[in-house]
Amino acid sequence: MSRQDVLVTADWAEKNLGTDGIVFVEVDEDTTAYDGGHIPGAIKINWTTELQDQVRRDILTKEQFEQLLSAKGISNDDTVVLYGGNNNWFAAYAYWQFKLYGHEKLKLLDGGRKKWELDGRTLTTDVVERTPTTYKAKDPDNAIRAFRDEVVQAIGNKNLVDVRSPDEFSGKILAPAHLPQEQSQRPGHVPTAINIPWSKAANEDGTFKSDEELRQLYAEAGYDPNKPTIAYCRIGERSSHTWVVLHELLGYDDVKNYDGSWTEYGSLVGVPIETGAK
Amino acid sequence: MCAAPDQGTALPPNTDLTKETVLTGRVVADGQPVAGAFVRLLDSTGEFTAEVVSSATGGYRFFAAPGTWTVRALSRQGNGQTEVRPTGPGLYEAEVAVA
Structure with a gap:
C-alpha cells in the first residue's frame, strides 16, 4: 500500500462524481452532517447505528457487514470512496472496517468534508437511492485488529501508539475536549506506549501530511518501524486515522488497530496503567 | 457520550460548572455570525486538542481545563483566532473574528 493507492484528492472526486462503479x-x-448537505451522489453510513453491533459492544459481524453493504447498494467490484467530517476520523474507522472484511477497491478522500467545504465545492441535500445488491464479505482479517490480551502482551515489546491528546495520555482528562468528561474508566495509558496524537499526522485543512513529514514525526517520537504496532485511542476511531497513516500510507506491514481502546483497557480489572506525561 | 455534540448555546443538561471548564462563544465576520466554521482548540504549546463545527448562530463550545488555550477558526470567509485563559472551572466566553 502507498499513498496513491489509498487517497484521492477533492479534484479527482469532483471529476468522478456520478461515474458508474464509484460509490461515495x-x-x-x-x-446529522450528511442531511444538511453532502457530496452529490454520496450515500451515508451512520457509524453509531450501522457500523457497530447494536447489542454487544463490537464492530459488525461478517453477516451484518454483508447486509449493510447490500442494503446500501454497494457491490464487491465497486470503488468505494469514503469521506467524512472531523478530519475523516469516522471515515477512517469505516475504511478500517471495510478493509477488515476484505473490500478491495477502497479510497479515502484526502481532507474529507472539511477541505471540500473550505474549497467551496458543491454540497446537496438531494436524496440518493441505490439499488440493493448481494454483497459477499470475506472473513475478518484480524491481522489488522488487536484485542485486549494482545495489548497487555505487547507492553514493552511492540510499538504501542497512543494517538489521543497529551492530556488524555497523561490522565488529566478522559475524553477529547469537545466532549463532556463523565467517564467511568481509570485515566492514563498503557505502559510503554508512545504518545503521537492523530492530529500531528494531519494538516489544518484535514489532509494528511506528506510521507516525509509523517516518517519524521513517528521516528522522532520513538516509533520503531521494524517492530509490530498496535494503535489505540478512546473508542478506536482516531486510532483508525493513525492506522491508515502507518499501514496504508507509509506501508508498514504489521499494524493493528485496537478498537476496544481506552474505554475497554481503562475499565479492565488488574491491568497495568501508567499516568503522567512522557 | 460519543457523537459530536450539538454546538448550540445552551449547555447540555447536568453540566456541572463547578467542575467543568467550558469555553464558549461565537465565530464572527464583520460582526455577523459565521455558521459552519471549523473551530479548533489548541493548547498552550499550539498543539491541536479538539475541533468542532460552529452552529447556525456561529456558536462553539469546548470542555477544557484551566490554562492557556487558543481558539482558532477556519472558514470560507477567512481564518482567525483568540486566546482564552480560564483560571478555574466555570463558563468562559470568547468571540473569534475571522477575516
Missing part, C-alpha cells in the same frame, strides 16, 4: 460514502462523527 459519507461517515461523520456528527451523524
Whole structure:
C-alpha cells in the first residue's frame, strides 16, 4: 500500500462524481452532517447505528457487514470512496472496517468534508437511492485488529501508539475536549506506549501530511518501524486515522488497530496503567 | 457520550460548572455570525486538542481545563483566532473574528 493507492484528492472526486462503479460514502462523527448537505451522489453510513453491533459492544459481524453493504447498494467490484467530517476520523474507522472484511477497491478522500467545504465545492441535500445488491464479505482479517490480551502482551515489546491528546495520555482528562468528561474508566495509558496524537499526522485543512513529514514525526517520537504496532485511542476511531497513516500510507506491514481502546483497557480489572506525561 | 455534540448555546443538561471548564462563544465576520466554521482548540504549546463545527448562530463550545488555550477558526470567509485563559472551572466566553 502507498499513498496513491489509498487517497484521492477533492479534484479527482469532483471529476468522478456520478461515474458508474464509484460509490461515495459519507461517515461523520456528527451523524446529522450528511442531511444538511453532502457530496452529490454520496450515500451515508451512520457509524453509531450501522457500523457497530447494536447489542454487544463490537464492530459488525461478517453477516451484518454483508447486509449493510447490500442494503446500501454497494457491490464487491465497486470503488468505494469514503469521506467524512472531523478530519475523516469516522471515515477512517469505516475504511478500517471495510478493509477488515476484505473490500478491495477502497479510497479515502484526502481532507474529507472539511477541505471540500473550505474549497467551496458543491454540497446537496438531494436524496440518493441505490439499488440493493448481494454483497459477499470475506472473513475478518484480524491481522489488522488487536484485542485486549494482545495489548497487555505487547507492553514493552511492540510499538504501542497512543494517538489521543497529551492530556488524555497523561490522565488529566478522559475524553477529547469537545466532549463532556463523565467517564467511568481509570485515566492514563498503557505502559510503554508512545504518545503521537492523530492530529500531528494531519494538516489544518484535514489532509494528511506528506510521507516525509509523517516518517519524521513517528521516528522522532520513538516509533520503531521494524517492530509490530498496535494503535489505540478512546473508542478506536482516531486510532483508525493513525492506522491508515502507518499501514496504508507509509506501508508498514504489521499494524493493528485496537478498537476496544481506552474505554475497554481503562475499565479492565488488574491491568497495568501508567499516568503522567512522557 | 460519543457523537459530536450539538454546538448550540445552551449547555447540555447536568453540566456541572463547578467542575467543568467550558469555553464558549461565537465565530464572527464583520460582526455577523459565521455558521459552519471549523473551530479548533489548541493548547498552550499550539498543539491541536479538539475541533468542532460552529452552529447556525456561529456558536462553539469546548470542555477544557484551566490554562492557556487558543481558539482558532477556519472558514470560507477567512481564518482567525483568540486566546482564552480560564483560571478555574466555570463558563468562559470568547468571540473569534475571522477575516
